[in-house]
Amino acid sequence: MPKITYIEHDGTEHVVDVKTGLSVMEGAVKHNVPGIDADCGGACACATCHVYVDEAWREKTGSPSAMEESMLDFAENVEPSSRLSCQIKVTDELEGLVIRMPENQH
């Protein structure tokens, strides 16, 4: 199971083993990592699982779909590294992935 490091806005780190096939969002929610709300449970309908993907991981995590991009367009504190974590599937390739969380999800 790939290890993913989730870093809260205040710097608190959570290192979690996430089953492949789950999304990066599910990895956080199922382990009660704070900072990712995921109101819609992964339907790409709410933008409350907004995260920042470290530069080094951008390629491996792929690029956002048009739907995801237009949701992100209206999220707060969006940066070039912004993604919706429900749209990133965990694969063995993502061993060591580092994800940072914004201050809030609304």
Added chain:
Amino acid sequence: MSDPKAHVVIVGAGHAGGTLAALLRQYGHEGAITLIGEEPIAPYQRPPLSKAWLKGEADADSLALRPLEFYAENNIDFRPSLRVTGLDRAAKTAALSDGSSIGYDVLTIATGARPIVLPIPGVDLDGVLYLRTAADAEKLKAAIGPGRRLAIVGGGYIGLEAAASARALGAEAVVIEREPRLLARVACEQLSSFFQAYHEAKGVRFVLGASVTTINGVGGKVSGVTLSDGSTPACDAALLGVGAAPNDELAVDAGLETARGVVVDLEARTSDPSIFAIGDVAHRPMPIYERMFRLESVPNALEQAKQVACAITGRPAPAGEVPWFWSDQYDLKLQIAGVPFDADQILVRGDPATAKFAVFHLKGDRVQAVEAVNSPPEFMAGRMLILNRRPVSIAKLADSTVSMKEVAA
């Protein structure tokens, strides 16, 4: 009023109750937490039951809000297959269906709602289905497949999502709706006719303005339905999706204030300061619309779980949210923000013929609600406009060449 050592008893282990238990630990609550659920399984997401899960695109594990071990690991006493049968508010105890009782310092009623059962002959036949719980969904899944015929009573979101999933699995679907149009209770006419046409193109049949008078059976099993127009479509199963009623009996019996659900304040507190109520069962204030309302939605359950977790752990109350809803049918993503209370104008942005449009409900120059089909910018910007109560330029809003960023600026 916060007490870090309080024993919190949560009645109901649905999306609201399960989320509250997890949030309390996330926010550092030190006291005991007991989570009591009627169903045999740990809290799970209900929305996929009519969508991805029904179509076989999601498994039981992915439905679970958190893995079962999570509760023990976080010192949450999760007690499945158990019901709270009564409250003694003076003694602060709850009576349980196994004959025992449990004391509490703070109690939260998160008992949800249940499908309305039609008072017609035949509802106890084998093959009469509902869609609320995972067990309900299992039965529905077993009933739909290539060549099977499903009658769906009720043209609301449950009915339409089930129809879409039934078609995806090769089953026939006929939807019977009492009102002259679909989604009559929850959406505008433009949206109703759009969804009807879209479903018809996918092979769903509709009978509108008709009610089911009898569910017919052969040998104890559903064989068809008799409608008020005299027709008798045959079917192998009948799904009843005609709305839900709040499970507020516990609150009524305990003498708490109830209306259409348990009356709560902005902290989700009931008329008893030691008792909260959250999720589908709560009749809650909606400051944006200056009224009380009962909402059946996951975002509402989560918002209220957050309110209670903050109140119990002494955190500042979370910012108010705009109610919102979503529905997936075929390749359509419907996102709704707000409730169209008091709207005096309806504005369609985009072209329904392209399956990419949004319907704005306006009160003067304020957005009250937006229904967005495959249009995330309209949904996201609309939600912001509803929250901020800012006036909007109707001309810009109506012109889909003006970006929603500019409309909302």
